[in-house]
Amino acid sequence: xxxxxxxxxxxxxxxxxxxxxxxxxxxxxxxxxxxxxxxxxxxxxxxxxxxxxxxxxxxxxxxxxxxxxxxxxxxxxxxxxxxxx
Amino acid sequence: xxxxxxxxxxxxxxxxxxxxxxxxxxxxxxxxxxxxxxxxxxxxxxxxxxxxxxxxxxxxxxxxxxxxxxxxxxxxxxxxxxxxxxxxxxxxxxxxxxxxxxxxxxxxxxxxxxxxxxxxxxxxxxxxxxxxxxxxxxxxxxxxxxxxxxxxxxxxxxxxxxxxxxxxxxxxxxxxxxxxxxxxxxxxxxxxxxxxxxxxxxxxxxxxxxxxxxxxxxxxxxxxxxxxxxxxxxxxxxxxxxxxxxxxxxxxxxxxxxxxxxxxxxxxxxxxxxxxxxxxxxxxxxxxxxxxxxxxxxxxxxxxxxxxxxxxxxxxxxxxxxxxxxxxxxxxxxxxxxxxxxxxxxxxxxxxxxxxxxxxxxxxxxxxxxxxxxxxxxxxxxxxxxxxxxxxxxxxxxxxxxxxxxxxxxxxxxxxxxxxxxxxxxxxxxxxxxxxxxxxxxxxxxxxxxxxxxxxxxxxxxxxxxxxxxxxxxxxxxxxxxxxxxxxxxxxxxxxxxxxxxxxxxxxxxxxxxxxxxxxxxxxxxxxxxxxxxxxxxx
Numbered sequence: 314x315x316x317x318x319x320x321x322x323x324x325x326x327x328x329x330x331x332x333x334x335x336x337x338x339x340x341x342x343x344x345x346x347x348x349x350x351x352x353x354x355x356x357x358x359x360x361x362x363x364x365x366x367x368x369x370x371x372x373x374x375x376x377x378x379x380x381x382x383x384x385x386x387x388x389x390x391x392x393x394x395x396x397x398x
Numbered sequence: 399x400x401x402x403x404x405x406x407x408x409x410x411x412x413x414x415x416x417x418x419x420x421x422x423x424x425x426x427x428x429x430x431x432x433x434x435x436x437x438x439x440x441x442x443x444x445x446x447x448x449x450x451x452x453x454x455x456x457x458x459x460x461x462x463x464x465x466x467x468x469x470x471x472x473x474x475x476x477x478x479x480x481x482x483x484x485x486x487x488x489x490x491x492x493x494x495x496x497x498x499x500x501x502x503x504x505x506x507x508x509x510x511x512x513x514x515x516x517x518x519x520x521x522x523x524x525x526x527x528x529x530x531x532x533x534x535x536x537x538x539x540x541x542x543x544x545x546x547x548x549x550x551x552x553x554x555x556x557x558x559x560x561x562x563x564x565x566x567x568x569x570x571x572x573x574x575x576x577x578x579x580x581x582x583x584x585x586x587x588x589x590x591x592x593x594x595x596x597x598x599x600x601x602x603x604x605x606x607x608x609x610x611x612x613x614x615x616x617x618x619x620x621x622x623x624x625x626x627x628x629x630x631x632x633x634x635x636x637x638x639x640x641x642x643x644x645x646x647x648x649x650x651x652x653x654x655x656x657x658x659x660x661x662x663x664x665x666x667x668x669x670x671x672x673x674x675x676x677x678x679x680x681x682x683x684x685x686x687x688x689x690x691x692x693x694x695x696x697x698x699x700x701x702x703x704x705x706x707x708x709x710x711x712x713x714x715x716x717x718x719x720x721x722x723x724x725x726x727x728x729x730x731x732x733x734x735x736x737x738x739x740x741x742x743x744x745x746x747x748x749x750x751x752x753x754x755x756x757x758x759x760x761x762x763x764x765x766x767x768x769x770x771x772x773x774x775x776x777x778x779x780x781x782x783x784x785x786x787x788x789x790x791x792x793x794x795x796x797x798x799x800x801x802x803x804x805x806x807x808x809x810x811x812x813x814x815x816x817x818x819x820x821x822x823x824x825x826x827x828x829x830x831x832x833x834x835x836x837x838x839x840x841x842x843x844x845x846x847x848x849x850x851x852x853x854x855x856x857x858x859x860x861x862x863x864x865x866x867x868x869x870x871x872x873x874x875x876x877x878x879x880x881x882x883x884x885x886x887x888x889x890x891x892x893x894x895x896x897x898x899x900x901x902x903x904x905x906x907x908x909x910x911x912x913x914x915x916x917x918x919x920x921x922x923x924x925x926x927x928x929x930x931x932x933x934x935x936x937x
Binding site: 341 | 410448591598724725729732894
């Protein structure tokens, strides 16, 4: 069962890696949440934010998550272009 | 009792989006699962940042987060010891010194290393105890999750248990360890984004960190200052903290628990494997931001934890009450999703570790030896189903006998405490013999159990249960260490040639070292320096 012993450094290409780029699902999920929270923050009334000390944190957090998620998508996109080119 | 928190459509939408993404990720990984190594070790193909974040998240379960917020409310800033003393040194040690033997020897599991270094009996002892513990643990956390969701949201126990089990089953069955690791990385981002709003709002309300410090009692504000004696909120002296928590328990967990080590073994090369725990150590140092600050804020803003209510306060509810106190719908859904994600990834982590140990170390060693890789892949996939079924069963048993939970955790602590001595001697002393390893481990486990009995019987007394726990670990470790050496002196030594690649001094140094800025030793040193500085700041 141990017939596959090789030295550490040369294994990089084994089984082609799991090529699903994790940046994509993270990017889509976070930017999706960003859009949801931003829109929800825009349509909800001010009274709802009494508990969050009067701050419309849905709006702020939505924009922040959109930025983070967008960053992941951009990174995945750039990487894909680099590979193609 | 009405549920603490009321969710609305937007919150459910956020939770649903997470579940859908997880299932999609699992499904899209399905086509890569061609060999046993693909399924059990992600084909040893993942980059360091992914395995590093997964390494951290595998340990950042929801119970851990809720428990650490509770600890912070109870013990104050001293809770940072669980991070800066009780994790960073062990993580760096694993990456710099131990990973070359784990990854370099190409073992697939931690017990397999014990088999190569010591003998079959040592592997058997470790593999069987680990497999049982892991699958029962997964059941315990499944029950804990369902109970929390019931109290918090009013969801039915059975519904939560079955739903979580099916989701985890789907994505682990399809994507094996890769699914589990990808979920952990996503959880890493969710837990920060879900909990930071509480930190910001909490700090804003109490007047910033300065306000927090000004309003709390002095003993809650220092990590080290009051450790001279055990007369501090933790009830443990410096020796117990440094040796018990910082050395024995932390090294035992971080360097030998297959649940975390498996993440590093999934790396694409030795350098990434060594960087895995070191990359994880940096965000690990920052975790106190999302657990300690909320714990301290809870003391000031929640009436439940006001001075008058102290003796009866249920600190475990601190995080949930803070969520209710601060978060509007929307962000509330995000925070609940973060907790759900860490519950599910915790369960997936247990199931994938159980899978791998069961298939390679138990089934492939004692039941059906020498079958094809395709056979073991199939066994692994169906073990997922069985492992989850046992977890669900355990969850229901624990529901009827809640005391079982404490007993199980107790028994687990007997097995974990001495293990690091066996590994330390195995990796760094070529004189440790096969039976020395076995008897050392067995006596260590027995010592932990014996210490517990003496403590319960009142023959040994400590300032707090935590102190008893730390000292139990110290005794178990010492017994293992001494017995392994003693038995080794009288039993047959292994041929040094057989130990090449497994023991320090008999292993060639890796030829191609990475450039200086990618070297584990450089980053490991940096991690230790930052941890020391943090300890000094919060002295």
